[in-house]
Amino acid sequence: MTGSGALKMDANIVVLGTDNVGKSALIVRFLTRRFIGEYGDIESIYSHNVIVDGRDISFNIWDSPFSQDASRESSTQDKRIQWADGFVLVYSICDRVSFNNVAKQLQRIKGTKDYLGGDKVPIAIVGNKRDLHHRRTVPSEEGRMLALAAGCQFYEVSAAENYHGVLMVFHGLLERVREARSSAKKPAGIKGIVKSVSAVFSRRRTDSV
Numbered sequence: 001m002t003g004s005g006a007l008k009m010d011a012n013i014v015v016l017g018t019d020n021v022g023k024s025a026l027i028v029r030f031l032t033r034r035f036i037g038e039y040g041d042i043e044s045i046y047s048h049n050v051i052v053d054g055r056d057i058s059f060n061i062w063d064s065p066f067s068q069d070a071s072r073e074s075s076t077q078d079k080r081i082q083w084a085d086g087f088v089l090v091y092s093i094c095d096r097v098s099f100n101n102v103a104k105q106l107q108r109i110k111g112t113k114d115y116l117g118g119d120k121v122p123i124a125i126v127g128n129k130r131d132l133h134h135r136r137t138v139p140s141e142e143g144r145m146l147a148l149a150a151g152c153q154f155y156e157v158s159a160a161e162n163y164h165g166v167l168m169v170f171h172g173l174l175e176r177v178r179e180a181r182s183s184a185k186k187p188a189g190i191k192g193i194v195k196s197v198s199a200v201f202s203r204r205r206t207d208s209v
């Protein structure tokens, strides 16, 4: 991500989740305000410019269909994580496996982006398909607790029925990206220096095992 001036900002957002949870539906809802029902399996990066709080924001949003090929999924996942400034981790409230996958994604992201400090990685956990509450298998509380424990934002939305909820996800995440960027620019202070030095040494120790 690059920031060019106080009133301009761009953010790379990657949307992750198992198949059929509504990743494309969420993105298309955000970009067009519409729900079109069927989305296909094409991997794309969408660019979208909007004004948020007087700022000219350029979103780049990576929509990647979930691959059943574990080794392929794993290597592309790392590329996406490196590329992204912020993450939307989507599960379906009717699909427990998709929820369990969010916990795995969290670990992976935090492991890859550990130089930022675990709690500073901008991540939104999103339980989608809220309109299907009669088929719910993941209680809201579980999603909320997972997000709280991981220092993430939490939302339950319906890409099918509601634009506003989806908008809140992307705007909330943008705010976190902005905060992470401004705290990264601040001088580390003695606590930050101690943390960074110990992170380097613990990584070396792990590398050498």
Ligand SMILES: Nc1nc2c(ncn2[C@@H]2O[C@H](COP(=O)(O)OP(=O)(O)OP(=O)(O)O)[C@@H](O)[C@H]2O)c(=O)[nH]1
Pocket (backbone or CB within 6 Å): 017, 018, 019, 020, 021, 022, 023, 024, 025, 026, 036, 037, 038, 039, 040, 041, 064, 065, 066, 128, 129, 130, 131, 132, 157, 158, 159, 160, 161
């Ligand atoms: N009822 C309901 N259906 C939804 C919602 N969001 C998405 N869907 C449906 O769920 C199915 C999967 O949506 P997609 O957006 O293609 O899901 P995806 O996560 O991108 O799927 P992959 O491309 O396979 O990884 C489609 O039939 C959508 O119409 C929702 O909020 N409510």
